[in-house]
Amino acid sequence: xxxxxxxxxxxMMLMAGVISIEYQRVLTSARTAALLxxxxxxxAVLQFVPNGSDxxxxxxxxxxxxxxxxxxxxxxxxxxAASDVVAKYSTAITAKEGAVLVxxxxxxxxxxxxxxxxxxxxxxxTITYQVPTVGFLALTRxxxxxxxxxTSYTVTSRAYVxxxxxxxxxxxxxxxxx
Numbered sequence: 001x002x003x004x005x006x007x008x009x010x011x012m013m014l015m016a017g018v019i020s021i022e023y024q025r026v027l028t029s030a031r032t033a034a035l036l037x038x039x040x041x042x043x044a045v046l047q048f049v050p051n052g053s054d055x056x057x058x059x060x061x062x063x064x065x066x067x068x069x070x071x072x073x074x075x076x077x078x079x080x081a082a083s084d085v086v087a088k089y090s091t092a093i094t095a096k097e098g099a100v101l102v103x104x105x106x107x108x109x110x111x112x113x114x115x116x117x118x119x120x121x122x123x124x125x126t127i128t129y130q131v132p133t134v135g136f137l138a139l140t141r142x143x144x145x146x147x148x149x150x151t152s153y154t155v156t157s158r159a160y161v162x163x164x165x166x167x168x169x170x171x172x173x174x175x176x177x178x
Contacts, residue, residue: 029131030153032101036089037157040082041125044109045159047077062113063121071161073121075111082109082125103130105152122160128152 049061049072058064063072086107093100105128113121130152 025133026131029101029129030155033127033129033153033155034157036086036102036104037125037127037155038159040085040107040109040127041123041157041159043085044078044082044111044123044125045073045121045161047074047081048072049074062111071121072113073111073123073161075113078111078123079109082123083107086127100132103132104128105130122158124156124158126154126156128154 048070049058049063051070053069055066058066058069058072061072061075063069086104089102090104092098093103107125107127109123109125111121111123130150
């Protein structure tokens with residue numbers, strides 16, 4: 001009985017424990033990265049071109065219909081706002097202010113201004129991240145998992161300014177996450 005436990009049961013129990021710990025770590029990291037992308041998108045989509053700007057400023061941001069100037073996103077400010085959210089998370093992790101759940105590799109913001117009610121201004125935040133290991137990757141690979149410390153994952157969040165007068169508003173415009 002003791003021989004069976006040492007040769008079969010204990011290694012199987014160890015393998016199940018390792019897989020469950022790594023799996024939960026990947027899930028938690030995915031949720032954290034998704035929340036980070038959502039927060040960055042929500043902050044960025046509130047960066048409107050200031051009311052009363054000149055026509056060249058609106059046109060430079062991809063807005064060409066004066067009826068929808070209030071929905072025009074400032075591309076530079078939106079990108080900076082999203083990058084700021086991601087940078088603050090990374091800075092907090094570096095300063096050991098929380099658990100290291102996600103190592104951000106890259107982040108990007110794409111802003112699209114479409115000047116009509118049917119096609120509204122939106123932006124996409126994409127974050128590429130890595131899951132920090134707790135030291136079990138070598139053991140996990142021994143059992144056939146195809147992961148290493150450099151495996152990268154990607155999460156995307158979209159936010160948009162919808163038609164005026166519907167839903168919660170920012171500057172009189174509806175802002176939603178997709």
